[in-house]
Amino acid sequence: MTGKEIEKLLKEIKEGTRTIEEAMEVLRTFPYTDLGFARIDHHREIRTGYPEIVYCAGKTNEQVREIFRVMIEKENNIMGTRANQEMYEAVKSISSEAVWFHEARIISVQKKKPEKPGGRIAVITAGTSDIPVAEEAAITAELLGNNVLRIYDAGVAGIHRLVDKLPDIRNCRVIIVIAGMEGALASVVGGLVDKPVIAVPTSVGYGASFGGISALLAMLTSCSSGVTVVNIDNGFGAGFSASMINRM
Amino acid sequence: MTGKEIEKLLKEIKEGTRTIEEAMEVLRTFPYTDLGFARIDHHREIRTGYPEIVYCAGKTNEQVREIFRVMIEKENNIMGTRANQEMYEAVKSISSEAVWFHEARIISVQKKKPEKPGGRIAVITAGTSDIPVAEEAAITAELLGNNVLRIYDAGVAGIHRLVDKLPDIRNCRVIIVIAGMEGALASVVGGLVDKPVIAVPTSVGYGASFGGISALLAMLTSCSSGVTVVNIDNGFGAGFSASMINRM
Amino acid sequence: MTGKEIEKLLKEIKEGTRTIEEAMEVLRTFPYTDLGFARIDHHREIRTGYPEIVYCAGKTNEQVREIFRVMIEKENNIMGTRANQEMYEAVKSISSEAVWFHEARIISVQKKKPEKPGGRIAVITAGTSDIPVAEEAAITAELLGNNVLRIYDAGVAGIHRLVDKLPDIRNCRVIIVIAGMEGALASVVGGLVDKPVIAVPTSVGYGASFGGISALLAMLTSCSSGVTVVNIDNGFGAGFSASMINRM
Amino acid sequence: MTGKEIEKLLKEIKEGTRTIEEAMEVLRTFPYTDLGFARIDHHREIRTGYPEIVYCAGKTNEQVREIFRVMIEKENNIMGTRANQEMYEAVKSISSEAVWFHEARIISVQKKKPEKPGGRIAVITAGTSDIPVAEEAAITAELLGNNVLRIYDAGVAGIHRLVDKLPDIRNCRVIIVIAGMEGALASVVGGLVDKPVIAVPTSVGYGASFGGISALLAMLTSCSSGVTVVNIDNGFGAGFSASMINRM
Amino acid sequence: MTGKEIEKLLKEIKEGTRTIEEAMEVLRTFPYTDLGFARIDHHREIRTGYPEIVYCAGKTNEQVREIFRVMIEKENNIMGTRANQEMYEAVKSISSEAVWFHEARIISVQKKKPEKPGGRIAVITAGTSDIPVAEEAAITAELLGNNVLRIYDAGVAGIHRLVDKLPDIRNCRVIIVIAGMEGALASVVGGLVDKPVIAVPTSVGYGASFGGISALLAMLTSCSSGVTVVNIDNGFGAGFSASMINRM
Amino acid sequence: MTGKEIEKLLKEIKEGTRTIEEAMEVLRTFPYTDLGFARIDHHREIRTGYPEIVYCAGKTNEQVREIFRVMIEKENNIMGTRANQEMYEAVKSISSEAVWFHEARIISVQKKKPEKPGGRIAVITAGTSDIPVAEEAAITAELLGNNVLRIYDAGVAGIHRLVDKLPDIRNCRVIIVIAGMEGALASVVGGLVDKPVIAVPTSVGYGASFGGISALLAMLTSCSSGVTVVNIDNGFGAGFSASMINRM
């Protein structure tokens, strides 16, 4: 039930072509969805270039292609995460505008340029194996319109590589820190920089890194203020939240 | 080594009272601390009214009192978290300005009013047992200068209580969601509101809530975009991060 | 916004005392709560004697008393779970009808007798230490109007005690099985009886029972069909679900 | 020892061809099995069309085929769960009536139509990746004679999709909610609908979803009353329990 | 239904005062319990001096006393485990024969001396903190009639203390090994002695001993053949199983 | 240092060709190994037909073949566990006596028949997927000379299949119970049979069976006395321990 339908319903009451009892029954049955939804949609419309997001993992190539087709028809920007190359090719077959970010595993179709917020988002990784997750975060942030500063392989075992870049990092408005194993980088960055830090544990590593649990726990228990955490390997979530904050 | 000391050192080189070799040795030995530290301090000074933060748990009453004494002498604002009433009384004995927030377990001494950012922070709890953690978040945010909207006992088992307040929540710039047990409230709020959500799992509950683990995992795996998570019961961390974001 | 308020709003439109635009704004702002809530309330009203439920743990005696006061004024039945004797006395001080179920930790104020469904609910425990959880389940079921068959201390180490009672158990419509330690009783009952079984793991036991985790896992992985599980020690949840099923 | 054998034994006592002592010895040795088993069988016979159930995982194709062959000869309905296509083809080779439900991984041979209970079972999923588990639940319920309402991809991140369908869901007698990741959907449905909810955590997701543990814990600690839980990915168990309840 | 009742039933058939149909109905209804139970009871009777066992933890002093009273009246031996001194005094008040084993937390009332098997059971602990669990095992084994060799504080950090006693240990028929922390003693004994080893992890220790989990896992994964394991702190279970084996 | 070498050393002292100081040095340096080892070997020699055991997993085919070659030359019986068919073929290529037990994953070379103890060992499984572990236990027990009673697929969901076989089970001297999922069978058998029960959790199952953890915990917390537990899937360990007990 769209805003238009509600307006029509109220008009019908006013015009007497519908009884109050009938109207109440209709309102009771669809009380929330469309009102609320419409408002969200409206918000999205005025934020030019903000993409719809499709989580592709666990979907068939056909399902991904059809979801993209519907959205492309609405002239929306679209971004498919956790995609693979076959999914990209399925989308490419219906839209020559589809772009494939291999490391980030993202398919993008961009109909309108998103607004650019002024600030910049830093994406820092502890190691080179964290780069795919970092690229998911960075590409997400970029597709949402943000400028991104990438600093990769700056883990605490060689802390000088991080300190080198501190002035640049301090000029960003939000910091995404991505690390596996002991995840100490989030605490170190949080202790050195006075900006919101979004920490992403990664599943890289072996033994007692337990697929990212050690990094996750370390980030959650960080003694540095201003650090919040997202799910293991959730580069998208970090990029999305960072973008929300950077746009404020 | 303070900024002044470095300046003195450089002058001595210029004046020839110190050789370059001696200076290099000095710089090598204290390369980072004071330079970096001074800069952070400087930043803090220009942000009027920003408090020093003392984590009181695990300290003796005497230790807490002495830390407060030193800071009070510097005319800084101070905020002691995870404190108890005895600690408060120890601080009160040296400063009549000390204020005690019982539920939040916070001691505050405020020398200067913090700057007020324009936006507001919502603090929402699922149940009444989550209120102490919520108060820690809310008082932290308020002592850092923010306006706070408190919405308590709005869990998903009675989702209408949340929906009632949606328009107010949507007017806030950051949302803190605090919930124990299954922690579903973070996902629900994240799905309804287009603002950064900081989720705080709480250790309330019994059985398979495992002291907050269930809520923590649920919040980390939230399907709603824009949700980041802090440690179990970490109301302070949520309030601090929310303040950082609200000030942007 | 109650059903009455909506009706009034629609009348105002019809009567021209309110514009469609104004009405849409009102509907947008309170879209869901009261509509949905009112309907739930209505359902509750026609089910005579169905109690309001208050989870008392983590509330102060005063909070519990005030919640009971408000509900007693509405002439509702009320049931407070996870209560303690002091809470009961606080309630007793405002209502002579308050009843205290010590083992079940339940306070009840019953204004109207609930309807009695025809069938019976069996509550079976493996050991004597499981009885408090069992009583929570049994009293809950009884306060919701059900007849309850209690069979306590019938664990699989002495399976003949269970088999003795099989004919009675088979005459019940729903079976609640309550066990700690290895929780095998749920599987055994599930294999012998062709009725819905609700299994409640308990935190009694020591060592590798890990506060109920062993029983919980055993019940979740039961090879017997028709077994569903609730939280550790959640006698209330089992009694509530069993009542829902028995009333069908 | 079948009912017939017992009858024969008692006759022999009556006719004096067997002493009481001999009879007692026989009864002592086979006290339970066949009596109990026979009764269960009898119950099953009068419930026309109720299938025998075979858990196929971990069995060879030959084992599956032979189990089906024996049952088909007894003119029973049969349902094989957790099967794969090769198993289906093995069964198909001996029975042209074999039907293959690909997504649900179920093989069915139906000799008689099951009785239809009046009510309907809702099967709701949070995401599209939950559909295979949902189909296992739905096909199980249907093969047991129930009508099923499927509502897929209605997770809390887009809660309006769920609210849209609430009136239909409220008309069902039992609700199965299937969700991975944070599993919040079970709590939300449990808070909105006054019917027994059977929650099925799924192993879809990544990172801190830990193969379904997060969803499992969230469902067990649901604050909504009336929610019971089955094993991770146990669509069959949910469908079976829902059918038991719907038939009451 | 006791053996006598069955005999009576069969007589009634023989005498024609009951029809075969009636008898079958009776047998169907109580098929298993008493027949099976009677046989177990009978076995117990002929094993002179074998005690009834009562798990006292989680029972009230009154419950413990009443259970003992009933059994004492039957002239059975009785053994109450996980008891406390108050429970002992309650039992003492009704039976002057009650004996209290403080470290083992066992109450014993012995009416007849148990038969003595020939062999001996060794009870070995790694440390002194393991002694209460060891005493529970040793007293259990002794009350069941066995001779026990106690070797305490012989952990692998001082392996010579163990090797000293090897000849005595090798002369025992069953070995109980009790250890907390890393539980390595079970593997070492299992590698040196060619007898069944029953390993009991204890909850003593701190940090990563996690209340006995480390010892439990170490014992379960012992590379020494012939080691089986019981629950953390389950001295009784080890003593009981060892006695079963020693009597063979 | 073999027994012979010690004897020689002592002779040299007696004959004066070696000083006491020299002898003490030698004894100090090789104090334990060979003395202890020799004794164990000696024990093994007098137990005719007792096999050497080789854990094959994690070894190369060549390593397995060479270990067998050395032992075959010593005319020992040998038994290789956790082997695969290629390993068997490598052994077969050097010994035509090699026998392959496919389900049990055991290679056997038997030079002498082991002594037969009088009693019998029961091996009972809950399901058909537990059979490979059961065969590992059964073949181990048989190669160690025991008679084995196999009862497969007798889980508690169909408890009559177990009760049917109770008289046979009660005639065995040791019972091995093998079960995955909730592992309840161990408790049920332990409650019905007055013999040592060795419980083997298996990793079959899905979801909350967590690769055998649920069964393991359930078996460790069994309320039935006389149950001890071995590692998940450790059929060999159960067969070996059962054989030790049966030989007593």
Place this chain on the structure above:
Amino acid sequence: MTGKEIEKLLKEIKEGTRTIEEAMEVLRTFPYTDLGFARIDHHREIRTGYPEIVYCAGKTNEQVREIFRVMIEKENNIMGTRANQEMYEAVKSISSEAVWFHEARIISVQKKKPEKPGGRIAVITAGTSDIPVAEEAAITAELLGNNVLRIYDAGVAGIHRLVDKLPDIRNCRVIIVIAGMEGALASVVGGLVDKPVIAVPTSVGYGASFGGISALLAMLTSCSSGVTVVNIDNGFGAGFSASMINRM
């Protein structure tokens, strides 16, 4: 069997008062202990002032006092860890030399001064709550003769406090790093200093620090080379290992 007894035995052989067979039997029976033990004792004797160590937790005051009494009579140094003040007073009552280290929970009786190794051990903590564990490490190292550099409250959230002290830390031969919560300090120190680092996780903290598990995992998965880890809160173990290394 002491070295003297062996010498006597060998003499008896030489003198013909004992046969070789008798001697072999004696050697077989006590093969290892005293020889090996004597050697260890001997080593200890020549290392002047090395203390015997008594783990006091879980012992009674009387047991602690008696163990000290025996050792004091042998003129050994003694060190009791995890002691409490009552234990200290029990020891004090028999030895006026007893010294009590309150924070470290250590009782010391020192008869001879230990040798001093040249190097120094650094003991660094992240926070003030880690100090008791740090003192256990530091006092242990000191009682074993080492010089200790204490640097407390130098966590990564204020990394400048650490960097200040780097030159001193780099002059130590072994570094002990003690931290709770996220334990990142071990990685940071390991990355900055080219010396063996022994990391001690502590159980301080709350929520997802899980009693030290997070710090433990972070330290185990440290990306900095040269970091090894001891048990949670095991200050003694770290001090002891550091001393071993420092003495090399």
Place this chain on the structure above:
Amino acid sequence: MTGKEIEKLLKEIKEGTRTIEEAMEVLRTFPYTDLGFARIDHHREIRTGYPEIVYCAGKTNEQVREIFRVMIEKENNIMGTRANQEMYEAVKSISSEAVWFHEARIISVQKKKPEKPGGRIAVITAGTSDIPVAEEAAITAELLGNNVLRIYDAGVAGIHRLVDKLPDIRNCRVIIVIAGMEGALASVVGGLVDKPVIAVPTSVGYGASFGGISALLAMLTSCSSGVTVVNIDNGFGAGFSASMINRM
């Protein structure tokens, strides 16, 4: 900023070509990295033959080759861990000096021979499956210049194999103990040898060894003093730490 650049900066101040303010700004901006880094580099330079270490897992063959190329050009020794054969071949293609250690998964390019410390490092494994981890430790230690004593397959189930080698082990300066399953070997070695023991849990084993967790916990809770622990399967870390200690 290298040492040279700092020197140049200071000269410019002295020469008046740069103001003190400018210099301070430069020092502020690059305060730490190069100063600290230079010193580390310098240390490394004077330790002839000490290799750079590259963790190869998670890098592409090209990345590995390029990192080696850069380092080879600097005439450094290089050691790549967790490499595979393809990576080796990529390195081989640019450097004929590359050596491949298959079991250890290490690529080495050695330009200068490392200094040899006097002592020796023992590497002991419990089983044959632990050998790859042991080789990683041993080759690491050797490439860092140490002599290594390998003792493989000496687990506690056959403790005589270990005791045989004790005199050799006691002559080493550091002991690395590598074991999976119950990991008891670390405690046994720690109890017998008075040297620093570095314990490496391995992920070999099955069931309750949980990928090395059991061994890890057992090693952390070892009752033997002087045992420290590294990550599961972290042979490199153990070899590196042992080398650090051996060089002291």
